[in-house]
Structure formats: C-alpha cells, structure tokens
Amino acid sequence: MKKSHYFKLVFSLLSIVFAFALPAKEGMWIPSRIQQLVGDDMAAMGMKISVEELYSINKSSIKDAVVHFGGGCTSVLVSGEGLLLTNHHCGYSRIQSHSTLENDYLEDGFWAMNKSEELPNEGLTAAIIKEIRDVTDLVMADMDELVSEEDRAKHISAKIEEIVAEATKDSHYEAYIKPFYFGNQYLLFITEVFNDVRLVGAPPSSIGKFGFDTDNWVWPRHTGDFSVFRVYANAENKPAEYSEDNKPYQPLKYLPVNLNGADKGDFTLVYGFPGRTDNYITSAEVTKSLEVINPQRIEMRRASLAVIDQAMRSDKLLKIQYAAKQSRISNAYKKWIGQNKGLIRHKAVAKRDSIERVFTERVKANADFKSTYGNTLAALNKQSEEMLPLDVGRNYFIEFYYMGPEILRFAESFATLVAASKSDTTTDEQIEALVKEQFESMGFFKNYSAAVDEKIMKAQLPITEAALKKYLSFNLIPDMGKASNLNEYTEMLYANSIFSSSERTREFLVKYKRSAYKKIEKDPAFQMAMRMIEMYYVAVRPKLIIYNTAKEQLMRDWMKGMMTVIPERTYYADANSTLRITYGKVEGYEPFDGANYMHYTTLEGVMEKEDATNPEFVVPAKLKKLYETKNYGRYADQNGQIRVAFTASNHTSGGNSGSPVIDANGNLIGLNFDRTWESTMSDIMFNAEICRNITVDIRYVLFIMDKYADAGHLVDEMTLVE
C-alpha cells in the first residue's frame, strides 16, 4: 500500500474510533460528521432532536439558520423575514459608522420602527453554509509522496481551485476549502453569501456593552450584548447588492425562541464559526506565547489603551471616533492577560510536556513509529527556538504598524502614487485616477485625531524600537535628524508630515504634480511606514515563509503522530472560522478556592452594579423604571425575575460571538457572547471543570426590544414557544 494511502486509512479509522472515547464538552465538531463523531454522546447528554435536524443537505435544518456574520462573528435567523440576531459587539463598528454627534446610536441605541428605517451597511456579508463535503481524497489525488513541501502546496492550491470551480459552476453559490488537522483533511464549504444586510436595532451601549472593559471576559456578567439586522434578497430570494427593491430574505429555516429559557444541568449546544484555536501546539510554543509573544502584545496595547481611554473620556467626538478601535484593541488585550494567568495556574506547559514525554517514549519503543515520527518533536522544538526573532518581528509589525499609530498605514497608502509618478510608463490620466483614489481615502480622517495618534506613537515607539533592535538588530529610525530622543522625533514627525492633517493632505493632493512624489518620499511618516514594511517584508517574512513551510509539514506529522501514537486522547480539529457545533450543559463553576459561581445573573445585578459616576456602569433611566415597576411581561422567569446572562460548558472561541445557543429541542435560548476570565485559556487548553461560555439570555434580548425599545413588532415576527 502506498504510504499516503496508509496514513489516510489510519487517519479516518482513528477519527471514528476516537469518537467512542471522547469525554463530553471539550471539542468543536464539524456538523456534517457530527453523528459519527459525537452523536451518541450528545443524545446521552440530553439532546432530544436528531442530528439530521442539526445538519442536512436534503432538507432544511438548523444549519440553514446559522449565519456567518461579516466573516468574523456568527448570527442567527429568527424570523421568516430574514431577521438576524448577533452580538452588540459584532454589530459595533456598523453601529459606530452610522453614529454622529447628533445621532449617537452607540450612546442612545437605534431602532428602526419599520423596514424603511433600516440602515444599509456597505460591505457587510451574511453567509449561509449550504453544504460541507470531505474532499480530502480529491485534494490529495495524484500526490506523489516524494514531492517537496512547495510542490505539495502548489498541487493542493491547484486542486482546490479546480474543486471550487466545479462545485460552484452554474450556480450563484460560493465555496472555499480549508485544511483540518494541519492538512491531514480538507473540507469544502459551499455557501450562499448575502450582501444586503441592514441594521434594524441596537440597545444603547449602557445595555449592549454594560460593564465595558471592566466586565469584559468576566463573570458574573450583566451585558445585553445583542444587535439586530435583517438580510435582504432580490425578487427570487437570492443574494443581491443593496437595492431599494430588495425584499426581506425568506430563509429555509429560522429558530423558534424558547420563552422558558434553560436551567442548571440542561443540555446546550452552540452552533457557529469559532475563529482560531491552538489546541495542539507544543510545550515550547506555549512557553513562547506565555513568556514573549503575549507579554509584548499586552505591553503595546496597554500603552495605546492608556492614551485612547483618556481621550475618549475627555471628549464626546473622540468617544465616537475611537469607540470601535478601542474595543478592537482592548478585547484581545484583556483576553491575553487572562489566558496567560489561566495557562500558568493550570500548568499548561507541564501538561503539554507530559503528553510529549508519553509520545517520545512510545515512539522510541516502536520501530514503525520511530521511523516516521522519531524526529518530529525535536525538529519542531528546534524550529520554535530559531523562529523567535521572526515571531517577534511579526508581532511588532501587527502591534505597531496595524494596531498602533494610524498615520503609518495612511501614509503607506500613498506608495502606489509614488511608484506610478516615478514610472515613465504611466499616463497622466492614470496619475489623476490615483490622486482621485487618494482623495476618496481621506474618509480616514472622520475617525482620526492627530493629537491622539501622536500620543499613541510616543507611547509605543520606544517599546517597538528597542524590541526590533534586540531581536532583529533592526534600526527603525536610521536618522534621527534634529531630534535628540524618540519623543522629540515623534513630535517632529507629526508637525512635519503631510499626512497628520486632512487640510494638509487635501492641499497637497489638489496641487499634485508627478514630481511631488519626492515630497512623499521625504515625509517622515511615510519613511517610518516604509521602514516597518522593510522590517517585515525584507527582514522577516521571507524567512518566515521558509520556516512556515517546513512547520506545516512538521505540524501535519505531529498531529497525525499524536493521533496514531496516543489514540486514547480526544482529537477535534482546531477552530479555523468554519462551522462547528459544541455542546455542554448550563452550569456554573468554581474558579478558585472558596468561590462558587452561579449559572445565571438577573436584572437585580444590573442595579447592584449601577454607578452613575462611572461611565461603564450607568443604567438608563427607562431600564430602572422597568425594574422598579417590575414591568417584565412574559419575559420573567418562574421567580418573576429577568435573567440577563447564563454560563454553560460549551467549548467556544472568538468568532462564536453571536452564535445561537440552542436547547435540547432545537429552540433558541440565547446568544453566545463571551467566556469567563478563567476560560480565556481555552484557545490553547480547555478545562471542562472551569471553562464556561457566557450567553445573553434570549428573554433579556426580547425584553429589551419589547419593553425598553418599544420595538415589540420585532418580537411579533418571531415564533415563541413556551
């Protein structure tokens, strides 16, 4: 038997055999294989619907109601008219983009009282998975075992292109193929992508983001983290660009809402698109992330957040301009802090180490294993060490260039104009067109303050400069000019750059002549941007590509090796933004000695946390009134309370934000929006005893819509079950 066939066989047999040895809770499962993988376990845990109701390609199933929202979050269809629920933090940048000082929807909320008031969102997509197909054999077909990793990669991308073209021909569907288990398996996803998705409603941030950064990643939690959109389609109910003539999309399936909610011990299932996990990285990689990568990211973000938070507190316009950026930066910042704490406390390195020891011993004791995997771990460890400077370079490229002072990327956007102006083959019309494009990119200034940006650079530049010197011997500022230190250098950069003000940029563009490219080249912000580009694209990325190519093969072997050598462990594929099911129970947890967290919170807790002097904990007057008068309608629980959020033992990740949380009968009980502080480590190591996802109770969502926002017409669109 050919070696590759042997592995394929072992691999598919193992995936089935393991299914019976899997413990509950940990794992993110591929819906098309859910029966073989964990079907029995789900039933044993209390699921009453069949797996066919979760995923089917022959009839409508719950998967048809689960929608990839903007490519980064999840959402769920809840009405026959395309009504879509997701998190407030998933809709946040859209809500922000519609906000002005006069109509501050972030601050005050937004509710379309009829369909004509719903707001279009350019570029926002809603993708539904039509089918998932295992195409491993097709992708691997004709693959000679001896081809180099580069040839292998080329072969695979050619095959992928072919298969995708074949799968989408004669239809309006789109498709993509992703590797699983580090390239041991390939799955094809056929999708229907809608691009007219309108904003229908959002609570004020004092509800949708209640507790802000202080409560983010924390339990007990009292955030009404939801927003409402609607998918529109053309007259044939198919995807179409925005048009007034479009009609609300009629889905194949939408989820009924369970007004009784769920309680301790009840089965829960989360259906969504988890973004990324690293559950199989080696102990050396865990150590690197704990000791170098995460601390660097944390330091950089702490520095920029100190500036942004202060600015947002000082001025209403800055608060709107920087809201979405602040959230983007602070969300991962806080997660990494929690992740490091959890990984240290729960001895992640030692645990990975002990798996590696078992692996090594078993490999040594078996001649077949030895010939195949004898060198895998040692090679990975060596690589990890050698890659450190490159990883650091990449880290700062992301943190300084992408997430830091925005003037750099704006300045860099002029590089095409520079190149075109220098070339003798470009026409004046082409230059004009480029200048026009640059004018259009000036929308950038809508959410920009040069003063804030300058402070961010002052805070981050010394850290970046020192790290690049230390790890890469790279000098970010070869010529300091008249400046005697980095602070002065930064001040001069903002004072002299064309790109630090919209007026200067406009004036420059209005008068633009070819020869003016020299001014851009001399611009200090442009120069720094180019230096960062050089650092990454010349000093780091080419080497990184070589290492990563080798790493792909090693990780593929490592994964296959672990599955073969230690078959008694649980193996599910790492999250990769594809559709997954994870299941568990509604339950609280004991995070540390002496503490026992309940599984739900109520409106009482919102009032307990209220602090009119702290913008993170302000409670809107109307919500207080509803609380005082107990005007809860049909949304109260059996004790007459409004439940806000609950925890469950579902293995989720970023990207699962907005995922429907579903009960044993296939009804919606909430929207997943977070994990607890002690769970943030689950992207690297899941612990079923303490890792909990946080869900906003669907009854709170409906209560806010109906009683708070007077948008009961939206609730009327839904199917409620009691």
Ligand code: ASP
């Ligand atoms: N709140 C999280 C996020 O925004 C969701 C999660 O990671 O559990 O990424």
